[in-house]
Amino acid sequence: xxxxxxxxxxxxxxxxxxxxxxxxxxxxxxxxxxxxxxxxxxxxxxxxxxxxxxxxxxxxxxxxxxxxxxxxxxxxxxxxxxxxxxxxxxxxxxxxxxxxxxxxxxxxxxxxxxxxxxxxxxxxxxxxxxxxxxxxxxxxxxxxxxxxxxxxxxxxxxxxxxxxxxxxxxxxxxxxxxxxxxxxxxxxxxxxxxxxxxxxxxxxxxxxxxxxxxxxxxxxxxxxxxxxxxxxxxxxxxxxxxxxxxxxxxxxxxxxxxxxxxxxxxxxxxxxxxxxxxxxxxxxxxxxxxxxxxxxxxxxxxxxxxxxxxxxx
Amino acid sequence: xxxxxxxxxxxxxxxxxxxxxxxxxxxxxxxxxxxxxxxxxxxxxxxxxxxxxxxxxxxxxxxxxxxxxxxxxxxxxxxxxxxxxxxxxxxxxxxxxxxxxxxxxxxxxxxxxxxxxxxxxxxxxxxxxxxxxxxxxxxxxxxxxxxxxxxxxxxxxxxxxxxxxxxxxxxxxxxxxxxxxxxxxxxxxxxxxxxxxxxxxxxxxxxxxxxxxxxxxxxxxxxxxxxxxxxxxxxxxxxxxxxxxxxxxxxxxxxxxxxxxxxxxx
Numbered sequence: 352x353x354x355x356x357x358x359x360x361x362x363x364x365x366x367x368x369x370x371x372x373x374x375x376x377x378x379x380x381x382x383x384x385x386x387x388x389x390x391x392x393x394x395x396x397x398x399x400x401x402x403x404x405x406x407x408x409x410x411x412x413x414x415x416x417x418x419x420x421x422x423x424x425x426x427x428x429x430x431x432x433x434x435x436x437x438x439x440x441x442x443x444x445x446x447x448x449x450x451x452x453x454x455x456x457x458x459x460x461x462x463x464x465x466x467x468x469x470x471x472x473x474x475x476x477x478x479x480x481x482x483x484x485x486x487x488x489x490x491x492x493x494x495x496x497x498x499x500x501x502x503x504x505x506x507x508x509x510x511x512x513x514x515x516x517x518x519x520x521x522x523x524x525x526x527x528x529x530x531x532x533x534x535x536x537x538x539x540x541x542x543x544x545x546x547x548x549x550x551x552x553x554x555x556x557x558x559x560x561x562x563x564x565x566x567x568x569x570x571x572x573x574x575x576x577x578x579x580x581x582x583x584x585x586x587x588x589x590x591x592x593x594x595x596x597x598x599x600x601x602x603x604x605x606x607x608x609x610x611x612x613x614x615x616x617x618x619x620x621x622x623x624x625x626x627x628x629x630x631x632x633x634x635x636x637x638x639x640x641x642x643x644x645x646x647x648x649x650x651x652x653x654x655x656x657x658x659x660x661x662x663x664x
Numbered sequence: 665x666x667x668x669x670x671x672x673x674x675x676x677x678x679x680x681x682x683x684x685x686x687x688x689x690x691x692x693x694x695x696x697x698x699x700x701x702x703x704x705x706x707x708x709x710x711x712x713x714x715x716x717x718x719x720x721x722x723x724x725x726x727x728x729x730x731x732x733x734x735x736x737x738x739x740x741x742x743x744x745x746x747x748x749x750x751x752x753x754x755x756x757x758x759x760x761x762x763x764x765x766x767x768x769x770x771x772x773x774x775x776x777x778x779x780x781x782x783x784x785x786x787x788x789x790x791x792x793x794x795x796x797x798x799x800x801x802x803x804x805x806x807x808x809x810x811x812x813x814x815x816x817x818x819x820x821x822x823x824x825x826x827x828x829x830x831x832x833x834x835x836x837x838x839x840x841x842x843x844x845x846x847x848x849x850x851x852x853x854x855x856x857x858x859x860x861x862x863x864x865x866x867x868x869x870x871x872x873x874x875x876x877x878x879x880x881x882x883x884x885x886x887x888x889x890x891x892x893x894x895x896x897x898x899x900x901x902x903x904x905x906x907x908x909x910x911x912x913x914x915x916x917x918x919x920x921x922x923x924x925x926x927x928x929x930x
Binding site for chain 1 (some may be wrong): 764767768770771772773774775776779780781782783784857860861864865868869881884888891892895898899902905906909910912913914917
């Protein structure tokens with residue numbers, strides 16, 4: 352376990368196993384539904400025989416384990432299955448999912464930068480005015496649901512000042528037409544998560560400040576910012592990385608809601624339609640994509656933790 | 665009253681106001697009293713919504729179910745977490761199960777989990793949402809309690825009572841739990857904030873309460889298209905949700921143990 356490569360393999364294997372377990376649970380949960388995709392998308396007056404034929408066409412009459420096996424073995428090839436309306440799920444998601452990733456990814460980068468900065472600023476003088484202001488602001492911010500933040504942003508930036516457009520216009524490539532349309536959705540996602548992660552950074556730094564090697568650095572008379580950045584921050588990174596990984600899921604989920612409010616061309620719209628149609632493959636496809644992204648970020652957090660722990664004698 | 669007690673006061677006052685709100689509403693819920701999206705004016709202090717119904721009356725009616733639901737979720741999750749967390753540190757097998765469950769739940773964004781459960785249970789409405797909030801929240805909460813309880817499991821008085829043949833659940837409830845009061849209280853506050861988040865999110869996505877019910881999150885969804893005409897129809901419920909969530913969050917912060925467990929995982 353001490354050499355680099357096997358440790359990475361162990362971490363990767365564990366995360367993949369968890370991902371497969373989750374996909375199995377999701378697939379099973381959607382199969383417990385009272386209705387299925389064939390009946391949800393049937394036209395009024397369709398005969399029972401017609402319904403059965405469509406059920407056969409969609410492969411819904413095959414046993415559950417067999418269908419799950421087919422679905423999950425096709426996943427690594429990029430084939431997410433067929434929706435209840437007969438479209439490839441990959442085709443349905445390929446245009447909007449990158450837009451959602453752009454939205455969530457930008458918000459994640461901003462969250463990381465802002466919360467590390469604010470957390471370090473607050474930790475520089477524990478109990479000082481900056482620390483207290485950051486603490487209260489972060490505590491308020493993380494409690495706000497994204498759509499409530501969105502309403503506030505809409506009011507300030509669209510209604511009162513008219514600086515930013517209230518709705519997203521779609522460009523020729525299917526993405527947002529203009530970067531200004533990303534500003535409010537990204538801010539709505541960033542503010543609550545920054546609140547949360549600033550608290551994580553601040554608490555992790557406080558824990559580090561009590562460790563012997565940081566206390567020794569302080570007693571050696573090193574300047575405060577050097578102690579913070581070179582001695583306390585490295586030890587705080589594992590906890591901080593896990594915080595960011597947790598935020599990834601919140602950002603993807605929040606994106607679905609924020610997209611609805613700003614008419615942003617992401618997976619939110621696809622998801623709403625799929626819920627109405629009881630379209631198991633589409634929902635399972637979205638969960639699979641989201642879970643894969645989160646697994647990737649968690650794996651990164653694992654690696655940061657393994658490096659930090661491994662680097663210590 | 666102590667300082668932390670004072671800082672919990674706004675949250676309690678808001679919750680009481682929201683729960684007794686329906687008694688104070690000046691107009692009936694479902695009858696139009698103004699033009700659609702009318703600006704605040706005589707008889708309607710906050711104007712009308714998309715059907716001309718009184719925004720103030722709907723605002724006063726729209727919070728009781730959210731707060732009652734969030735309280736129910738927070739109480740259930742905290743109780744489950746307190747018991748399971750204390751047992752988990754005494755029994756490694758349960759501890760491992762809890763860890764794996766938390767690892768799995770972290771992969772499902774709350775909104776997607778909500779959609780799945782609301783689908784699986786078409787008639788469930790608010791109950792489906794409450795269940796989703798409990799299922800998604802409990803594994804983390806157990807992890808938080810287990811982390812706080814871990815140092816106690818090795819403490820002399822706990823080991824002594826295990827060695828003397830006490831049943832595990834008695835040790836958990838009588839020896840460990842009473843020492844975790846601050847952690848449990850902070851956990852309860854955080855779970856309440858999270859429950860407000862999940863339940864209002866469901867309302868906004870129209871997965872829980874259905875029109876024509878008065879519900880803060882649903883009001884925001886319904887009235888957002890008319891935000892230019894009567895901003896208050898959207899702004900007032902947004903302020904209400906924000907006030908409840910932040911007041912609870914600040915109260916939790918005041919009550920939380922100063923070091924360790926200050927940041928409990930979501």
